[in-house]
Amino acid sequence: MVKENRKLKAAVALGLLDHAILGREQALELVEQMGLDGRKLRLQVIEHRPDVAKGAVINGATHVGQKFICIAADALAQWCCDELALEYRHCFGRGTQLRICCEALVKHFGEEDTRQ
DSSP states (O other), rough: OOOHHHHHHHHHHHHTTTOOEEEEEHHHHHHHHHHHOOOGGEEEEEEETTTSTOOOOOOOOOSSOOEEEEEEEEEEEEEEHHTTTTTOOOOOHHHHHHHHHHHHHHHHHHHHHHOO
């Protein structure tokens, strides 16, 4: 019987969050599922700013300028790779960086699964 690989599933789920901003709880849940210590995760304060070009639009915000504690999906993926000492290519685009890091995480957790 094959044991469910929560770490692998979390890495795949993170990879689907292209250009997303994750709230504290969602980020910590993914980190925990990957077996990492979320107490070391560095979160940011981001303002809901749909009124400016390239501003963050956060679902659930009630007014412009409302602040949220969160992390971008690509930054979370990079942090996870760094915590696991995985090598990955650094990229300029957020979506590309997320994909590259999540590919490294999926590979790592997939190999970990075959060693067990």
